[in-house]
Amino acid sequence: MRITLGVTGGVAAYKAAELVRLLQKDGFSVQVVMTRGAREFVTPLTFAALSGQKVITDLFGDSSGGEANLESAIEHIAVAQRTDLLLVAPATADILAKFARGIADDFLTTLHLASTAPVVMAPAMNVNMWNHAATQENVEKLRARGVKIVDPDEGYLACGMTGAGRLAGQNAIVAAVRETLKSQRDLDGETVLITAGPTREDLDPVRYISNRSSGKMGYAVAEAAARRGAKVILVSGPVNLEVPAGVERIDVRTAREMHNAVVDRFAHASIAIFAAAVADYRPVEPHTEKIKKSYAALTISLEPTTDILAEVAKNKGQRIVVGFAAETDRVAENARKKLSAKNADLIVANDVTAEGAGFDQDTNIVTLFSRDGRDLALPKLTKNEVAQRILDEVLRLRGVLHGTAEAKRSRV
Ligand code: PMT
Numbered sequence: 459m460r461i462t463l464g465v466t467g468g469v470a471a472y473k474a475a476e477l478v479r480l481l482q483k484d485g486f487s488v489q490v491v492m493t494r495g496a497r498e499f500v501t502p503l504t505f506a507a508l509s510g511q512k513v514i515t516d517l518f519g520d521s522s523g524g525e526a527n528l529e530s531a532i533e534h535i536a537v538a539q540r541t542d543l544l545l546v547a548p549a550t551a552d553i554l555a556k557f558a559r560g561i562a563d564d565f566l567t568t569l570h571l572a573s574t575a576p577v578v579m580a581p582a583m584n585v586n587m588w589n590h591a592a593t594q595e596n597v598e599k600l601r602a603r604g605v606k607i608v609d610p611d612e613g614y615l616a617c618g619m620t621g622a623g624r625l626a627g628q629n630a631i632v633a634a635v636r637e638t639l640k641s642q643r644d645l646d647g648e649t650v651l652i653t654a655g656p657t658r659e660d661l662d663p664v665r666y667i668s669n670r671s672s673g674k675m676g677y678a679v680a681e682a683a684a685r686r687g688a689k690v691i692l693v694s695g696p697v698n699l700e701v702p703a704g705v706e707r708i709d710v711r712t713a714r715e716m717h718n719a720v721v722d723r724f725a726h727a728s729i730a731i732f733a734a735a736v737a738d739y740r741p742v743e744p745h746t747e748k749i750k751k752s753y754a755a756l757t758i759s760l761e762p763t764t765d766i767l768a769e770v771a772k773n774k775g776q777r778i779v780v781g782f783a784a785e786t787d788r789v790a791e792n793a794r795k796k797l798s799a800k801n802a803d804l805i806v807a808n809d810v811t812a813e814g815a816g817f818d819q820d821t822n823i824v825t826l827f828s829r830d831g832r833d834l835a836l837p838k839l840t841k842n843e844v845a846q847r848i849l850d851e852v853l854r855l856r857g858v859l860h861g862t863a864e865a866k867r868s869r870v
Contacts, residue, residue: 459542462488465492468582469499490509538572543577549582551590574682578605585621610625611627645729649689657734658695658696667739678842680702681705682849683729691706692705693710693723708723713740717769724770732766765800786811789825793807794827802829803828804826821838
């Protein structure tokens with residue numbers, strides 16, 4: 459498990475050094491990120507020596523040479539992807555305000571926006587700053603968003619005043635980290651089968667019919683499910699993406715191969731999510747040699763492929779089956795039709811003509827149509843966030859349809 463520890467500028471910054479040791483003792487790997495303010499109190503060298511890792515201080519790397527390098531400029535994305543939990547300790551009033559408002563003006567605040575990992579913050583500041591209405595509003599806003607706030611202790615403060623504002627004890631902070639990570643693993647014991655990407659249907663040895671799916675949506679679901687503790691089997695068409703950590707990937711090319719791979723594994727899954735853009739038709743008989751160019755019109759006969767989702771969902775037992783609907787018009791009407799025609803429990807509908815939605819985007823705009831009649835329209839979110847919301851809805855729906863506890867025990 460990888461913790462990114464953000465250290466911000468307060469007298470308590472030195473206490474974060476001990477925190478690094480405690481977290482490591484607990485088996486966590488710790489990446490330290492220091493703000494400019496933190497470096498006024500402690501040097502990065504202290505944290506580098508303790509964590510055994512380079513400490514990140516700047517969004518654009520060490521720009522003392524004049525030029526920022528590209529690798530540094532996108533490092534926050536790489537760190538965001540490998541962060542299992544973002545801990546900020548000590549957290550100043552300033553960082554609470556920036557996180558609450560979504561400001562991104564340095565490495566830590568930019569990482570915060572780029573990451574989907576849970577966030578724990580341990581504030582430390584002067585008692586009046588802590589009690590100030592602005593700080594308390596920010597804290598409430600962050601709590602409402604799911605951020606775990608480890609309340610500061612009361613006592614004698616570095617500023618000479620007495621009251622709430624001392625950084626909470628190290629053990630309390632580590633316990634909050636452990637508890638937060640545990641509550642995030644709500645898919646422990648589940649097996650999630652996911653399809654992603656396009657399929658390719660051969661016309662001849664060099665040409666094929668395909669579509670614009672990049673696989674990003676399905677891979678985001680796979681990554682989110684694995685992070686939440688599930689065993690994840692990802693049946694993937696040809697895409698240019700890395701396998702998310704802890705995910706088993708089965709590579710397929712055609713709709714037929716995807717069908718076979720899904721049928722073989724569906725029995726072992728408790729949740730199945732079909733994000734792939736599967737070809738609906740394939741050439742009846744692909745040419746064995748390259749089709750020669752001629753100036754006459756060319757007619758190719760196509761036959762329908764098997765609807766993988768509809769076929770396996772016929773005998774789904776208590777599995778939760780999620781389909782997608784890629785629509786260009788009458789989204790709600792078509793999605794509801796697919797929900798019943800395919801015997802799915804949930805349809806994730808996206809209007810693939812909308813800006814920021816659909817194929818090969820990093821964001822998506824979806825509405826979740828559930829079997830219990832709930833329609834949940836989500837705003838434009840990153841595909842990682844959409845993935846989390848789909849999994850939340852799956853668990854809610856299973857609770858409604860089957861009762862969570864017994865559904866978990868009796869899979870089928
Ligand atoms: O991969 P990205 O670039 O990130 O793009 C994401 C996406 C647009 C591909 C994704 O959000 C999406 O909408 N996926 C479903 C695409 C699709 O094929 O939709 P459909 O409405 O044609 O199919 C409905 C459902 O049936 C889908 O769950 C599909 O996986 C499934 N299906 C369809 C045909 C088939 N032969 N077998 C199937 O299982």
